[in-house]
Amino acid sequence: MKKNLVLVLLVFFFSSIHAQVQVSTDFTDDANKKEPLHNIWSIANRISPQNGSNIRPGLKMNIVRMIGGIKKTVNGQNVKDLDFDTCLYDSINNKYVYKFERLTDRLDKIINSQTEIHQIVLDQPSWAFQHGYTFIPAGTRDNVNFREDEQISIYGNSLPPANKQAYHDYIKALMTHLVATYGEEKVLSWRFRVGSEIETPDHWFGTKQDFIEHFENTEKAVRAVLPNAVIGLHTRAPDFLFKNGSVLNYKGEPFASFAEDLIEYCADNNVRYDFWGVSDYVVLGSGTLRNMSIKYDHLFADLVNHPKWNANAIIDLMEYATVTTMNGADGKGFINAETTHAEIVELYFSNIYYKNKDKGLDLIYRWGNRTGSQDPPGITVLNTMNDKNRYTTVVTGAPQTSTNDLDAIFAKKENETEYDVLLYNYNNSSLTYRDSENVNVSFTSELAEGTTLYYRNIAYSKDNNKLQNFLKENAGFVKSGFDNKGEPERILTDAGLAAYQVYENPNSHKYSEWKSIVTTARTDGKSGSIISVDTEIPSFAFEKFEFRTEDYFQSTITPATVVWTTTEDFEPWTAVSSGMSINKDDDKLTLNYSSGFAFPMAAITGLNINSDLYETLQLVVKNTTEGSTLQMAANVPGTEFASGRKKITIPNDGEWHTINVDLTNWSHWTGTINEFKVYERVSTGSIVFDRIEFMTKNDVEVFDVSISKEGNGLLNYISGTSFSGQKFNLNAIPDQGWEFQGWTGDIVSSDNPLEITVSSDLNIKAVFVQESLSIDENNLINEFVVFPNPSSNGVFTIKNHTLENWEIYNLNGAKILSGKGQVIDVSSFSKGLYILKLENTFKKLLYN
Known part of the structure; x- marks a missing residue:
């Protein structure tokens, strides 16, 4: 944005809106300063991926059902699928046989597709661990054995391992194999979760005590190999009761929350959980489930308020979606919501997480997020505030609609005069769109009274929502039985979806132009000043304001230095093909090679390098791969990268080398360079860059x-x-x-x-x-002419005028000279632009 600053509106319009609600903060009070905002929506869920990542770049992956125990359907019947089991039971030799390559084959594909693994879920044991069970007929109960219909759940194997010691040994062997394959550092970067929504029957047919024992058994096995591994679990909400207690487990107990007993057992028996997961689906069709005001108490309060809660544990929402229904009319499960209701729900949830970050609330894992998708508008705008310190919001006044819930997120960049405000309007009682609310956005800053700031805003309401705009004239495309707030791929007819896919939103949201505003005095007599803006926010809408001082927009005219040497510098570099992953930390750019894929590349785009200015590429680099030839390519319009590769020799001795590459003899180093790539066809090892710099020619002035x-x-x-x-x-x-x-x-x-x-x-x-x-060009008259204009000596002559008095003003509005006659002499004043007033008509005089 600093490089593409647009022309602002010439006049700031002071709104006459009478605000009924004020959202405010005091950026000068350190008591209001909280932890920096972070992207809580950065994790995508995937179930047993077989062919690598299919989520969009920039997200991490939580992988579910990876160690086996899954089912398949044959002739309409659910049967055990042993093809992915990482442990089989050899009934002839009476032993367990490990097949860990089945897991690592799938992990390799994920790693090679440039998706970072956040968490591996150890949620369903391989079918081998049902060995030893006796099953009794469905509908019976002996308080000892599982029923036949519990042998295969809708998810697969949802039974605790029959042989706990065998499972303990298996987990130890699994972790040992992962460390041997990927290295301890890499494996420690992954989290390991035990179970999924464990109080849900089809996820866990066992009892609460069964799971407590299973979690302890797994936790001890993992830590036997990796004492510092990050381990946790995934429950339902602490007040969960399945179907009002009408469904009983194999011991005659209702399926209900395990949370309280788990917390107490872990505290009393030195069993450590590093994180705790819960689930939530905001169902717009349910008045209770869409009530955001009760979410914290419902989902989190009973955990963190428990006297034996591990205060060092973090809490994630590990299954989340904003939906119209959990059971779509097409029988394909929940339907994501795509109206502005969903946007504001997710901003509201984000704020709940930010407000309770000190209690451990951290991340939300969303379904969806496939390749080609993008964040919804609300989260996209919210993420522009990441890494800025959040400040406490004060909300005063009463909304026009009493049930509207207005709030805002205030943030400021550390040690900078950059202020952001994200305002939103939600209603917990009704999905009906109501009249807009008048809101005053105000904050106190350290800036002196009278300081000029520049601000812009971006607003989003139902008038900006693509689906809602489409349905204004195309409501007939919604299939019978479907809610018109759902995702188009599910609710629209084939013809409707085809029309929607080519439909261009006539009113998409965008930032306004920058406007200026002047700070006013504080009312408490303290140093600093107040910024205040009135706005009007519709139902289920958000509006973001960005306030910046002059120095934010200004760059210094500098020589075109092209160098990458810090973590921030290296951030734009990306991997553009399989076979390599990139680390950008410790002020280094590290290319980690993991396969012999043809030409795994790292690239940077968006460059604007005038090749005429540079003659040398200097690399500070070390090479631990089996190869010693790095290749590079620069783009030239109309040519292929492959046709202009340049090879560089980098000794593969693991030592740092400074290498100067001559660019003057390279045919592709010409014109404007806007993309640059480096690549090497190797299978293992790393190339680490400490510095990459294009150095100018010695004779450049x-x-x-x-x-x-x-x-x-x-x-x-x-x-x-x-x-x-x-x-x-x-x-x-x-x-x-x-x-x-x-x-x-x-x-x-x-x-x-x-x-x-x-x-x-x-x-x-x-x-x-x-x-x-200002000069009103429409009122200029042609009865007189001023010449020469511009004037190099400050003397101007008026031609064809009737000898009226004239006046000269400087650009601050001060009259500096007046007279009568044809000659105007401003040579005694400094060179610049002046205004001539004659007969209520203005002309510009340029003395240069």
């Missing part, structure tokens, strides 16, 4: 560029030095009550933005004039 302004406004660059041939777009943005008049100095122009190419020292001034002295 450097010039001084001086940029200044007259009047009040914002410039996107400040003075500096530049290589000859560099291009810059100068942008001038007037403050409230001012307008941009033009550029003076070495370049005279009214273009905005102004493109300059540096070929000598430059002195450029942006001129802003108060609106009271």
